[in-house]
Amino acid sequence: MHQLLQLRSTVQTLSGHPCTVETFLGGGGQGEVYRALLDGKPLALKWYFAEQATLAQRQSLETLIRKGPPSAQFLWPMELAAAPDVPGFGYIMPLREARFKGIVDLMKRRIEPSFQALATAGLQLAQAFLELHAQGFCYRDISFGNVFFDPDTGDIQVCDNDNVAINGEGTSGVLGTPRFIAPEVVRGDASPSTQTDLFSLSVLLFYLLHIHHPLEGQQEASIKCFDLPAMTRLYGTDPLFIFDPANDANRPVPGVHDNALEYWPLYPSFLRERFIHAFTAGLHDPHARVRESEWRATLVQLRDAILYCGQCGAENFYDGEALRTNGGQPGACWSCRKPLTLPFRLRVGRDVVMLNHDTQLFPHHLDPQRRYDLSQPLAAIQRHPQNPDLWGLKNLSPVKWVMTATDDAVRDVEPGRSVSLAAGVKVNFGQMEGEIRI
Structure with a gap:
């Protein structure tokens, strides 16, 4: 239940406009989010818990509001808000449209998007974070909890932008979401930056396309107590890509990691090679990570590579490299196993x-x-x-x-x-x- 703002109460934006609290949408570690009306227009209103309503947070929001969103995909802070009878402060932002679903919905199979929609979502994510980083920002908490997409079109929206910071200047304690945090941050060797964002983006894209984490294989399955030391070892000190071509010690386990085993061979070699680089060289060297522009090029290529099975209609992928090594034959459909026709x-x-x-x-x-x-x-x-x-x-x-x-x-x-x-x-x-x- 909400505890910060009363429904049908009014808060004021700093420009003096009344904002009416309508419904409670959800809460988290920093505060609560409500649907609100401002001049008859529905918006989202986030209100901070008292201990989170710090001067540093307010100054960070003022910077974000002054600079404006990198692109329309970001549900960016628009204006600060306050109320005389409520401690702390909040801010208004665009309201997420109902057509956008979370990647958690994908993980739980509540939605079944096409490969076309998934490739488009990945492409838009790469473009969005390229634009964010080009303006000198780092997101610090890229994860599937902060990204939503339309399962029909692949259009995306990025929320929870109040923790975005100028790269290298962040004072917040936000390090990211477990499983998405770069290994050097897990180990305590570095703070969040655009370089650590690149790692988190690669993990997010792997989740989007494989419905699985790139580091969770045999090593994860053998852990008996998934406590902090185990997580630090798996994601920080001894991370190993589940499809590392030089080390098979962390391969997915049949019956446990079936999503990874089923999806990995479906994709063309150019996409697999990009992920291999991201989670081998890019796993250990922040400067060797796959850039947003490289992901963008790869994912638009993936969109263009989609072809349909003439028998069952399932989406497959054209793979020029596989054709060259397979006598020019495209192979069989992954779904019905009938021969594909290009x-x-x-x-x-x-x-x-x-x-x-x-x-x-x-x-x-x-x-x-x-x-x-x-x-x-x-x-x-x-x-x-x-x-x-x-x-x-x-x-x-x-x-x-x-x-x-x-x-x-x-x-x-x-x-x-x-x-x-x-x-x-x-x-x-x-x-x-x-x-x-x-």
Whole structure:
């Protein structure tokens, strides 16, 4: 039950606007969060317990409010609030939309997002923390308790931003969430920073894609008493990646760590290699950690690599490295075990995009000045209206494309028109040129 603010009571923002407390949303170690109304608009109001309402916390909030959010994904502090009859202070922030679910919901199988949505969520997380770090902030407590995503679209929101600090200047005692804290912080050798954020981000992404922790294998299963010394050893002094290629002493245990065992082989080699680096070299050397920009590139590549099984419709992944070592064969579907058939694919610049029935191309693919812009589709796969066996790539952009057929015939593709999918066809999209392959 809430204990700090009375429902239907009023607090004042520092600018003098009344804010009406409506419902209790939840509490934590620092305070309580309520749904509130400010000028008729629903917002979230966090109110600190008296012992947490320190001058340092207030000054930190003032800095965050003055600087503003790095991006719209952050539910950032907007304004301080106070009440004459209530000790301490609070702040208002945007209210999380109901469509956003926690990664805990994913862990407990209350939601079943697609690989497309998971890759998108990971991509947006990498982008969000890149923007946060670029402004000189460190988050200090990246974990699945502070991140929410839409299981249908992959859109994300990041909450609990009141502990964000200027990198290297934090005075708060917040070290992070157990299991996400970097080994050097667990050991007491370092304080939270952007470098330790990078470790926590890698753990979060591994959880998102594997529903499992990257360091919990045989060593974790053999622990009889999961006390502080055991946790310090597992996550701080002797951490070992469960899929470390040079050391198999901490492999997942069948029947105990089945999520890790099932998901790891589903993903393409380029993603597995990124995680291997994150939890081998990056586990022990903070300067060798995978950067947000590297995760961003890997996760947008993962989105583009999705292909559907022609038998059961399950999402699989195109893996160019596996094709080269498997005689050009894509292997079997992980779900129904039937042989996969590769769809047409588009090589445009450095990207390879699977041309599925629902594929869209964005500025990210067609404009080198707008990398990672997935805001508005510029092209989409479409079935021929008269012949359902024919598919084309429809021009949704405002500019004319130029197509070169396999017989070197050239024709314009005006906005609203389509290019038939055929191996060897080349398309000049204006800023980039691509080739359709099979």
